[in-house]
Structures are given as C-alpha cells and as structure tokens.
Amino acid sequence: MGLAAILLAAFVLYSWQTQGSSAVTTVFVQKGKNLHLDVNKPVVIPEFHEFRWRVNDNYNVVRLPPDNKTKIVDPYKGRVEFSVQSHSLLLKNVQHNDSGDYTALISGDKNQYVAEYKVIIQDPVSPVQLSVNSVSNSRESCNLTVTCSTEDSLINSTFTCDNQTCNQEGGEQSKNTTSGSSLHVYLLNDSIICNHSNQVSWTRHLKEIQYVCSLTAVPDEGTRVAIWIVIPVFLLCLFLGCLIIYQKRKKTTYCKNTIYASPQEMNPTQTPNQQTTEDASGCQNSTYALVGFPNGPKRSTVTEKTTSPETIYSEVTSAPKSNHHRELKKHG
Structure with a gap:
C-alpha cells in the first residue's frame, strides 16, 4: 500500500507540473536550414510570470520577463528571432549540436508547458x-x-x-x-x-x-536470317556503286581529248568550223578548225626602177634689137 501511494503521488505531481502541455512533436531539419517552432494555442501569461523557450529542459534560449523585454541567451544571440505576439521561435543555420528537446513554458509557482518538440538535425542524403x-x-x-x-x-x-x-x-x-x-x-x-x-x-x-x-536482346531465328541476307546484299550494292563511280571518273579523265589549232595559212574563202567525232569507247573528240593568217597581195621580189620626175622650164626668147642700137654699132 505504501509503494502504490508513492507512485500515485508522483503521477499526480507530474501531471500538475505539466498542466496544459501538448503531445511531443518530432521535427526533422536539414543541417544549415532554419528551425521554426510555434506555440499552437493562445498563451496567457499571468502577472509576475515569465515565458521561456528552453532546450533539454536545462538551458534557456529566450526569456520574456513580465516587463516584455526579450532576453536572448548569449550562445544564441544573432541566431534567434522571437515574436512577442505569437511567442514563436526561429533558430537560424542549425547544426547537429542544436538537436534536442525544445519546450515553451510559463514559469511561476509552477511550470506550465505550452509546446514541446523533439528536434533532430540531419544531413542531406548522398547521391545514389x-x-x-x-x-x-x-x-x-x-x-x-x-x-x-x-x-x-x-x-x-x-x-x-x-x-x-x-x-x-x-x-x-x-x-x-x-x-x-x-x-x-x-x-x-x-x-x-x-x-x-x-x-x-x-x-x-x-x-x-x-x-x-x-541492349542485349537476342534476335529470333527470322531476324537472324534477315540479317544474314540484308548485310551481304547491302555490301554488294555498296561495292557496285563505288565501281560505277570510279569508272565514270576514269572515263571523264581520259575523254578530254581536245586539239587546239595551230596558226597556218588558209584560203581566205575557207570558213572556220568544229568537227566532233566519237571513238569506240564513246568519248567525244573535239577538233577545232585550223586558224590561218589572211592572205594579202604579194609583194614583187624584183627591184622596181625609179625615174626622176621630169622638170620643164619655159623657153625665153630674146627681144629684137632696135634700129638705134644697130646704127650705133655700125658707126662704131
């Protein structure tokens, strides 16, 4: 009877201390991300009581005294944001040592737990x-x-x-x-x-x-027969095609038999023409007409006699002598 009474008293004490507490919620957070914890019901803080967020029920993260001036504990300064209106907690850039049990409570004559979380920080999985x-x-x-x-x-x-x-x-x-x-x-x-x-x-x-x-499918018998027929036919067609192309190129190379004319004399009445003949192999031989210089008049090889131009001078006749002159001569 004494042991049962002790156990009953312990249960009642635990229930009294955890009055208003909710079920524990497990939260997984990826390393390096932010942890957000809410209080899921309205919080009424009696006069002269204090609101707190704690971890592992030993260390305070945030304190909200009756004067409503938020106090963040040193290890969490710069990493924690706290809302006075909703009493929510934001913990930034979480690491593995941030894993633990987080509780929101109202402290006073007795502790009233208003939220409980089990926080587990995990690494992202590796590639598979x-x-x-x-x-x-x-x-x-x-x-x-x-x-x-x-x-x-x-x-x-x-x-x-x-x-x-x-x-x-x-x-x-x-x-x-x-x-x-x-x-x-x-x-x-x-x-x-x-x-x-x-x-x-x-x-x-x-x-x-x-x-x-x-990738490794085994063809059936009909497929294998088709392969053995198609491949040789394809190779034969490929060989014949290459042979025909080769013969055409060879024929084109040796069929280019063009004779250009040499300048020589030709009859002026002769007209230039082009004659095309085809040999036994089917090649066309083109012979262009002989080109000659035009025939002009031939120059004589005998030296031509050159005569000086004939000059004709006029004949001057003496005037008849006068009688006076003849008489003077006579007396002289």
Missing part, C-alpha cells in the same frame, strides 16, 4: 547509383539483376519481365543505412527506381526496363 549487374534475354522474357548503392550501403534486387508485365523477386526491397537513411528498390511504370532518402531530403536514379533489356 543504380547499376545493372547482369541481363539474360530470350524470346519470351528478360531477367536482370541490379544494385542500388550509396557511399556506405547497397542493396540488390532481381526482376523478370515478359512482353506484358514485370515482376520484382521478393517485392520491394529496402534497407536502412549506417547514416540513418533508407535505400529502396522498386518498380514504377516499367522503370526500376533506386531511392535514397531520409526525413529531410531524397535522391533517386532510375532505368527503363525496356531499354536495359534491348
């Missing part, structure tokens, strides 16, 4: 890799084995697919990693998905089954 280990194909089905891996963990799974459906051996596979995250391998819309996640982040890698199986 989905790799195909083996593929076995037939005309009826495709069997493949894959590995989903992270930096510190991995998980394997096997899949069987036919023309209509795919099945995962053992159903969806999952595994918890050493860092507290989870690996999942599952089917979704004809794709294999490898998912790595925790409460604050996730990453995934997927492969389409149809694409993976087609």
Whole structure:
C-alpha cells in the first residue's frame, strides 16, 4: 500500500507540473536550414510570470520577463528571432549540436508547458547509383539483376519481365543505412527506381526496363536470317556503286581529248568550223578548225626602177634689137 501511494503521488505531481502541455512533436531539419517552432494555442501569461523557450529542459534560449523585454541567451544571440505576439521561435543555420528537446513554458509557482518538440538535425542524403549487374534475354522474357548503392550501403534486387508485365523477386526491397537513411528498390511504370532518402531530403536514379533489356536482346531465328541476307546484299550494292563511280571518273579523265589549232595559212574563202567525232569507247573528240593568217597581195621580189620626175622650164626668147642700137654699132 505504501509503494502504490508513492507512485500515485508522483503521477499526480507530474501531471500538475505539466498542466496544459501538448503531445511531443518530432521535427526533422536539414543541417544549415532554419528551425521554426510555434506555440499552437493562445498563451496567457499571468502577472509576475515569465515565458521561456528552453532546450533539454536545462538551458534557456529566450526569456520574456513580465516587463516584455526579450532576453536572448548569449550562445544564441544573432541566431534567434522571437515574436512577442505569437511567442514563436526561429533558430537560424542549425547544426547537429542544436538537436534536442525544445519546450515553451510559463514559469511561476509552477511550470506550465505550452509546446514541446523533439528536434533532430540531419544531413542531406548522398547521391545514389543504380547499376545493372547482369541481363539474360530470350524470346519470351528478360531477367536482370541490379544494385542500388550509396557511399556506405547497397542493396540488390532481381526482376523478370515478359512482353506484358514485370515482376520484382521478393517485392520491394529496402534497407536502412549506417547514416540513418533508407535505400529502396522498386518498380514504377516499367522503370526500376533506386531511392535514397531520409526525413529531410531524397535522391533517386532510375532505368527503363525496356531499354536495359534491348541492349542485349537476342534476335529470333527470322531476324537472324534477315540479317544474314540484308548485310551481304547491302555490301554488294555498296561495292557496285563505288565501281560505277570510279569508272565514270576514269572515263571523264581520259575523254578530254581536245586539239587546239595551230596558226597556218588558209584560203581566205575557207570558213572556220568544229568537227566532233566519237571513238569506240564513246568519248567525244573535239577538233577545232585550223586558224590561218589572211592572205594579202604579194609583194614583187624584183627591184622596181625609179625615174626622176621630169622638170620643164619655159623657153625665153630674146627681144629684137632696135634700129638705134644697130646704127650705133655700125658707126662704131
């Protein structure tokens, strides 16, 4: 009877101290992000009482004394914002050592808890890799084995697919990693998905089954026969095409037989013309007409006699002598 009374008294005392408290809420926050904590019901602070946010029930983060002058404890100065109206708390750039139990309470003759949170700070998950280990194909089905891996963990799974459906051996596979995250391998819309996640982040890698199986697909007998027929025919056509092109180029090279005319004498009445002939190989030989210099009048090789021009002078007749002159001569 004495032990039962003690236990009952302890329960009543605990209930009295935690009057008005709500259920504990777990909150996951990614490292480096901000933590926001609310008081989900109106808070009425009696006179001469103080409102507080505490962590692990030992250290104060924020105090709101009766004079309504907010006091932030030294380790949190510059990182904490507190709202006097809503009594909410904002903790910036959280780190792993910020994990813990956060409580909002009204202190006085007795503590009245108005909000409780369990805060867990997590790192974002690392990238995940989905790799195909083996593929076995037939005309009826495709069997493949894959590995989903992270930096510190991995998980394997096997899949069987036919023309209509795919099945995962053992159903969806999952595994918890050493860092507290989870690996999942599952089917979704004809794709294999490898998912790595925790409460604050996730990453995934997927492969389409149809694409993976087609990489090593085995052709049926009809396809193999078609391949053995098409490939030689294609190679033969390619060879003949190259041969025809070569012959055409060779013919073009040797058929260019053009004779240009040499200047020589020709009859002035002769008209230049062009004669085209075709040899036995089909080449056309073009011969241009002989070009001659025009014939002019021939110069004589005999030296021509040159006569001096004939000059004609006028004949002067003496005037008859007068009688006076003859008489003078006679007396002389």
